[in-house]
Amino acid sequence: MAVVKANAYGHGAVEISRSLIRQGIARLAVVSLDEGIALRQAGITVPIVVLGPLFPNQIDDLFANRLTPVISDVAIIPALAERAATLLAPYSIHLKIETGMGRLGLATDESIDLLVMRKLPSCLHLEGLMTHFADADGESNNQTHHQLTIFTRVLTTLAAHDIKVPLIHAANSGGAVRFPDAQFSLVRPGIMLYGYHTLPKTAAAPDLKPVLTLKTCIAQLRTVPVGGTVSYNATFVAKRTTRVAILPIGYADGYNRHLSNRGEVLVQGRRAKVxxxxxxxxxxxxVTDIPGVAVGDDVILIGSQGEDEITATDLAAWTGTIPYDILCSIGPRVPRLYRNA
Ligand SMILES: Cc1ncc(COP(=O)(O)O)c(C=O)c1O
Known part of the structure; x- marks a missing residue:
């Protein structure tokens, strides 16, 4: 089940979903109902699981778009059942069990009570049972093992009562790679689909290749004399005669403001400092030290040029965040171009 929430981590949910489906992915996950509806409106017909919270006023749209909800709170069940009861066949749902993320989900005893006591209305089909790991990319395995133990205990209880759930899923990218026991019947990779990971150095990481290049071009070149300043609040003062390239991309496009006086880009295969x-x-x-730079030259913000490469992980390190944040911050104003689309 490929995770394509947050506009497929900034890559463009519709095209990424189409590409994944062409490669054999049978099921997608988004977080919000609107994300699911956007995929349906683009003609995507595979099952789509909505991982995020569901509100009563979204139920009509959920059913109209054949989206599969993740139930994280029993309070929504009566309203869902009321709508599902009007259909000829049971409506598929997934149930989320909270095992240590401290976020959405039913407590384990709540889920056992619901299922073992047969309190789930028959118009709802329990297609999936899931949990989510908090620390699959952490230094230690302890918390993931603990969560797995709790989750497995629920599965064992359900099996003892002959309750069969077709799709059991727990693992995000880190979980799927690091904890084979957590693979169950589905895995839910997000970040690794896009060629990144945040695994610690001690964990074996798969050989991943970043999918995305973020590039712009030089809009203008100017020479700033010694003592001249650049940009708001004059935080850069030229100590030498400085050749400055102006790039038409900014924080509204996801090029984080914390990259001010810190980030680097590639021009003609060479590093140029923000x-x-x-x-x-x-x-x-x-671009003072890069000879022959011209207006219109390609500038790589994320990606490789010549022998060098700048990754979303580099930008994350420069700004004190994670590559997820860098990727999904790439704004709607940036055109997405797809090879082989
Ligand atoms: C419930 C759930 N499953 C799977 C994922 C995918 O995680 P990752 O991108 O680390 O593979 C996420 C992302 O945060 C998530 O919230």
């Missing part, structure tokens, strides 16, 4: 504050729509870089 100078001054990143603006909403523009960023300036120092």
């Amino acid at each position: 100078i001054g504050l990143v603006c909403m729509d523009m960023v300036m870089v120092d």
Whole structure:
């Protein structure tokens, strides 16, 4: 079950979903109802699981778009059942059990009570049972093992009462790679589909290749004399005569403002440093040491050029975040172009 929430981690949910389906992925996961509806409106027909919370006023749209809800709170069940009872066949749902993430989900005894006591209305079909790991990419295995123990205990109780659930799933990318016991019948990878991971150095990581390149071009070149300043609040003061390239991309496009005076880009295969504050729509870089730079030259913000590469993990390190955040921050104004689409 490929996780394509947050616009497929910034890559573009519709095209990524189509590509994954072409490669044999049979089921998608999003977080919000709107994300699921957008995929349906694009003509995507595979099962789509909505991982996030469901509100009573969303039930009509959920059914109209044949989206599979994850039930994290028993309070929604009566309203779902009322709608499902009007259909000829039971409506598929997944149930989420909270085992240590401290987020959405039923407590284990609540889930056992619901299922073992047969309190789930028959118009709802329990297609899936899931949990979510908090620390699959952590240094230690302890918390994941603990969560797995709790989850497995629920599964064993259900099996003892002859309750069969077709789809059992727990593992995100890190979980799927690091904990074979957590693979069950489905895994829910997100970040690794896009070529990144946040596993610790002690864990064996698969050989991944980043999917996305973020690039722009040089819009203008100017020479700033010694003492001249660049961008808002004059945080960059030229100590030498500086050749500055102006790039038409800014924090509104997801090029984080914390990259001000810190980030690096590739121009003609060479590193150029961000100078001054990143603006909403523009960023300036120092190309003094790169001869022959011209307006229109490609500039790589994430990706490789020549022998060098800048990854979302690099940007994350420069800004104190994780590659997830870098990728899914790439704004709607940035055109997505797909090879082999
Ligand atoms: C419930 C759930 N499953 C799976 C994933 C995918 O996680 P990852 O991108 O780490 O593979 C996420 C993402 O946060 C999630 O919230």
